[in-house]
Amino acid sequence: MSRSERGASLVAGVLRATWALTAVPLFAFVLALIVGAIVIVLSSVLVLKNSFDATLPISAYLALAQGAFGSFNAIVSTLVLTTPLLLAGLGVAIGFRAGLFNIGAQGQFLMGAVGAVAAAVHFQQAPPIVAITAALMGGMIVGAFWGMVPGLLKAISGAHEVVTTIMMNYIALSALAWIVSGPLQQSGSVPPTTPSVGVAALPIVLGRTGHIGIFIAFIAVPLAWFLLFRTTRGFEIRAVGANPDAARYAGIKPRRLIVLTMSIAGLLAGLAGACTVLGISHQMNGTFSTTVGFDSITVALLGRSNPIGVMLAAILFGAMRAGAGPMQINAGVPVELVDVIQALILLFLIANVVFRRLLRLRGVRGSEQTGFETITKSYGREATV
Amino acid sequence: MRGITKRYPGVVANDHIDLDLQPGEIHALLGENGAGKTTLMNILYGLAVPDEGEILIDGKPVNIAGPSDAIARGIEMVHQHFMLIPVLSVAENVVLGEETMANPVFLDKSEARRRIRDLAGKFGFELDPDAKIESLSVGAQQRVEILKTLYRNAQILVLDEPTAVLTPGETEEIFTLLRNLAKDGRSIIFISHKLTEVLEIADRITVIRRGKVIGQRRPSETTEEELAELMVGRAVLLTVERGESHPGEVRLKVEGLHVKDDRGNEIVRGVDLEIHGGEIVGIAGVAGNGQDELVEALVGLRRVAAGRIHLGGRDITGVSPRAINEANVGYVPADRHRFGLILAFPLTDNLVLTSYYKPPYAHGQLRDGRAIAAAARDKVRAYDVRTPSIDVAAQTLSGGNQQKLIVAREFEGDTTLLVLDQPTRGLDVGSIEFIHKRIIEKRDAGTAVLLVSAELDEVLELSDRIAVMYRGKLVAFLDGRTADKNDVGLLMATGGKVASADASGAAS
Numbered sequence: 014m015s016r017s018e019r020g021a022s023l024v025a026g027v028l029r030a031t032w033a034l035t036a037v038p039l040f041a042f043v044l045a046l047i048v049g050a051i052v053i054v055l056s057s058v059l060v061l062k063n064s065f066d067a068t069l070p071i072s073a074y075l076a077l078a079q080g081a082f083g084s085f086n087a088i089v090s091t092l093v094l095t096t097p098l099l100l101a102g103l104g105v106a107i108g109f110r111a112g113l114f115n116i117g118a119q120g121q122f123l124m125g126a127v128g129a130v131a132a133a134v135h136f137q138q139a140p141p142i143v144a145i146t147a148a149l150m151g152g153m154i155v156g157a158f159w160g161m162v163p164g165l166l167k168a169i170s171g172a173h174e175v176v177t178t179i180m181m182n183y184i185a186l187s188a189l190a191w192i193v194s195g196p197l198q199q200s201g202s203v204p205p206t207t208p209s210v211g212v213a214a215l216p217i218v219l220g221r222t223g224h225i226g227i228f229i230a231f232i233a234v235p236l237a238w239f240l241l242f243r244t245t246r247g248f249e250i251r252a253v254g255a256n257p258d259a260a261r262y263a264g265i266k267p268r269r270l271i272v273l274t275m276s277i278a279g280l281l282a283g284l285a286g287a288c289t290v291l292g293i294s295h296q297m298n299g300t301f302s303t304t305v306g307f308d309s310i311t312v313a314l315l316g317r318s319n320p321i322g323v324m325l326a327a328i329l330f331g332a333m334r335a336g337a338g339p340m341q342i343n344a345g346v347p348v349e350l351v352d353v354i355q356a357l358i359l360l361f362l363i364a365n366v367v368f369r370r371l372l373r374l375r376g377v378r379g380s381e382q383t384g385f386e387t388i389t390k391s392y393g394r395e396a397t398v
Numbered sequence: 399m400r401g402i403t404k405r406y407p408g409v410v411a412n413d414h415i416d417l418d419l420q421p422g423e424i425h426a427l428l429g430e431n432g433a434g435k436t437t438l439m440n441i442l443y444g445l446a447v448p449d450e451g452e453i454l455i456d457g458k459p460v461n462i463a464g465p466s467d468a469i470a471r472g473i474e475m476v477h478q479h480f481m482l483i484p485v486l487s488v489a490e491n492v493v494l495g496e497e498t499m500a501n502p503v504f505l506d507k508s509e510a511r512r513r514i515r516d517l518a519g520k521f522g523f524e525l526d527p528d529a530k531i532e533s534l535s536v537g538a539q540q541r542v543e544i545l546k547t548l549y550r551n552a553q554i555l556v557l558d559e560p561t562a563v564l565t566p567g568e569t570e571e572i573f574t575l576l577r578n579l580a581k582d583g584r585s586i587i588f589i590s591h592k593l594t595e596v597l598e599i600a601d602r603i604t605v606i607r608r609g610k611v612i613g614q615r616r617p618s619e620t621t622e623e624e625l626a627e628l629m630v631g632r633a634v635l636l637t638v639e640r641g642e643s644h645p646g647e648v649r650l651k652v653e654g655l656h657v658k659d660d661r662g663n664e665i666v667r668g669v670d671l672e673i674h675g676g677e678i679v680g681i682a683g684v685a686g687n688g689q690d691e692l693v694e695a696l697v698g699l700r701r702v703a704a705g706r707i708h709l710g711g712r713d714i715t716g717v718s719p720r721a722i723n724e725a726n727v728g729y730v731p732a733d734r735h736r737f738g739l740i741l742a743f744p745l746t747d748n749l750v751l752t753s754y755y756k757p758p759y760a761h762g763q764l765r766d767g768r769a770i771a772a773a774a775r776d777k778v779r780a781y782d783v784r785t786p787s788i789d790v791a792a793q794t795l796s797g798g799n800q801q802k803l804i805v806a807r808e809f810e811g812d813t814t815l816l817v818l819d820q821p822t823r824g825l826d827v828g829s830i831e832f833i834h835k836r837i838i839e840k841r842d843a844g845t846a847v848l849l850v851s852a853e854l855d856e857v858l859e860l861s862d863r864i865a866v867m868y869r870g871k872l873v874a875f876l877d878g879r880t881a882d883k884n885d886v887g888l889l890m891a892t893g894g895k896v897a898s899a900d901a902s903g904a905a906s
Contacts, residue, residue: 243764243765243767244763244764244765245754245755245760245763245764245765246763248747248754248765251743252740252743252747252751255740255741255742255743256736256739256740256741256742258736258737259736259737259738259739259740259751260740261699261719262697262699262719262729262731262737262738262751262752263719263751263752263754264718264719264720264723264752264755266718
């Protein structure tokens with residue numbers, strides 16, 4: 014084989030590998046947009062009683078893109094909304110790599126936010142740098158604890174993390190309601206809210222809303238990649254996920270690793286919660302309504318549990334959130350369409366077996382855990398994809 | 399099949415292969431792992447599309463685009479790993495996909511039962527149509543697989559290593575069945591590595607090497623040695639020269655070992671064993687008599703219920719797999735996909751699976767990709783692992799090359815003890831010869847070797863001493879050079895006490 018031929022076959026190989034990795038997420042996204050377009054037209058005609066307009070989806074998507082990337086401030090708001098999705102998504106992705114289906118990012122996110130507020134309130138008299146650090150640490154520690162508990166339960170008794178993390182989500186919701194109306198209530202606030210984070214608020218460094226949490230999230234991407242692919246601990250995490258029996262044979266202790274991985278996942282989701290409360294809302298109420306924790310599962314899946322893929326998926330979801338408002342204003346399509354598209358993406362991702370058939374992608378037996386495998390294994394033992 | 403060619407990136411799996419099959423013929427297909435047998439059969443069964451060439455049935459070219467086309471033309475395949483549903487009955491498995499209905503809602507089970515009895519009767523074997531698959535022996539399950547193909551009226555049967563999982567007795571039964579099928583005018587393609595079996599059963603033998611047909615022989619006009627040479631491309635020693643052993647001090651000492659299986663039943667029931675450095679001790683036994691559990695206990699993967707294990711004078715009872723690994727114990731597990739390899743990981747990671755955490759492969763928490771790759775390149779070369787690159791996933795390699803990967807990793811360095819569970823299962827003669835030579839080399843370098851194998855010939859060929867395992871105990875020790883195969887076989891089946899009740903109990 015000549016040098017140029019070898020070069021050509023190398024390029025072809027890289028392209029093939031990239032295609033194999035990105036084909037399914039890409040098709041899921043495109044299909045979701047197409048079905049979303051049908052929903053836009055139908056709901057406009059049937060619900061809003063408008064006349065039929067075939068170009069409405071295009072103007073809606075254009076308004077969405079414009080709202081997400083059309084100006085400096087639009088981009089900043091996209092990044093602000095990307096931040097918690099990215100951090101929590103990385104946590105879920107690391108769990109997937111270890112074969113763990115962590116549905117608890119939502120609870121870890123909420124408790125991380127609580128931890129950050131508690132630390133912020135406690136350090137009100139300290140200089141901002143100390144208060145901010147303490148508040149971020151508080152979020153990470155409480156989030157990590159919230160992730161560690163299901164990890165411990167699994168390691169000790171084998172309780173499935175899907176069940177325990179869902180339960181921890183409910184506990185987090187109730188705990189939040191109690192904490193806000195009890196130990197951390199701003200005296201006299203109706204409805205009850207926590208005091209403001211005050212000096213621990215994250216400084217705004219980009220535009221009107223761009224807090225430094227954005228940088229924390231994007232720095233976490235190479236760190237997570239480095240952890241997974243360059244350290245022995247990351248190798249252990251991936252080994253346990255890909256083949257727990259072989260990992261045990263290799264001298265790895267799967268139980269300890271499960272606890273560690275769940276703690277890391279909780280830490281990242283907790284940091285996401287801390288960044289949200291310290292960077293955006295500055296205080297919490299009893300409901301603190303958000304779906305970041307659940308969206309981050311879709312983000313991790315869409316990114317195939319690869320930190321770089323997770324980053325791209327988080328930006329996409331952040332952009333959709335940022336563009337939803339402008340879309341409603343400029344194209345008259347309700348913001349909820351974004352939820353529809355996200356749900357469709359998840360649906361098409363899970364149905365990836367069908368795509369693989371259609372795209373003639375070879376299903377690989379015992380492949381590395383990128384999320385789909387973890388889910389199919391969790392629910393249907395050894396369901397071969 | 400005429401001029402079949404199939405190319406995969408970087409390799410020609412089939413290179414203008416011609417193969418003809420007569421009615422009523424048993425045609426053996428012989429070749430090393432990765433020679434292209436499986437690709438060829440996948441093309442015949444419609445699982446792969448050839449780049450060139452054509453398939454003719456009864457002289458007419460046919461297009462086989464998928465397994466359903468193949469089945470419609472009477473081509474059936476029995477895979478090495480059975481495709482049966484354990485919780486369903488024989489009849490339910492057989493009719494699966496081909497159900498005869500009594501009415502639009504219910505299956506016509508009595509019709510299915512009748513046809514199954516007829517077919518079984520016609521070809522001279524017994525099968526209860528209502529037995530659950532999970533209650534059947536492996537041999538009986540294989541007969542169900544074959545019955546399934548007959549139920550669909552197969553005219554061409556492809557059997558992929560049908561004897562790999564069978565005991566000698568079961569193999570004989572399958573052979574009788576295959577001969578009856580051939581007498582009935584059906585054609586059989588028999589894929590195997592085992593030369594003796596091929597010579598016994600086949601009417602014609604086609605040898606494939608590196609995607610090409612190398613030769614065709616009739617059993618009457620060839621020998622095992624010639625076939626092995628055709629397969630591998632050079633003269634092969636079918637039995638390695640084991641030479642004299644020079645046992646040193648006691649290396650492994652097992653006292654009164656009891657181990658439980660996954661269901662909590664005691665399956666190793668008081669094993670006493672000593673292995674000296676520079677000595678190979680083989681354990682012979684019918685599968686399921688506690689060999690696997692004994693081995694897993696020795697390497698720390700299974701809890702010891704009672705008893706002690708000493709390695710070189712140190713008590714290693716109950717220590718972790720890593721501690722045992724650090725004591726320079728090499729372990730080749732019986733199930734290479736479950737324990738031996740992480741199939742999704744590249745060869746590099748698999749070659750350092752038990753040493754990834756220490757220098758030179760890691761410095762502190764940091765992995766050293768360059769050192770790992772360099773070591774992988776060395777091992778791949780030294781152990782002749784055939785692979786396009788060290789970065790491909792282990793699952794892309796053939797079984798023999800996967801096994802070499804494990805051997806390359808576990809035989810590395812100054813091993814004190816090697817625990818080998820089925821080290822050559824499913825491998826071709828060339829790979830077996832290679833691994834056997836390495837085992838002897840290890841012994842001569844002073845390593846204590848424990849060999850567990852379902853292949854009695856392998857135990858007899860390599861072992862300096864043979865221990866027979868029966869129902870969780872080592873019932874007899876024999877000299878490996880003088881032991882008689884029939885005697886060992888009898889001990890395996892009866893545990894030494896020739897009592898008919900006992901023998902039937904072991905078989906069930």
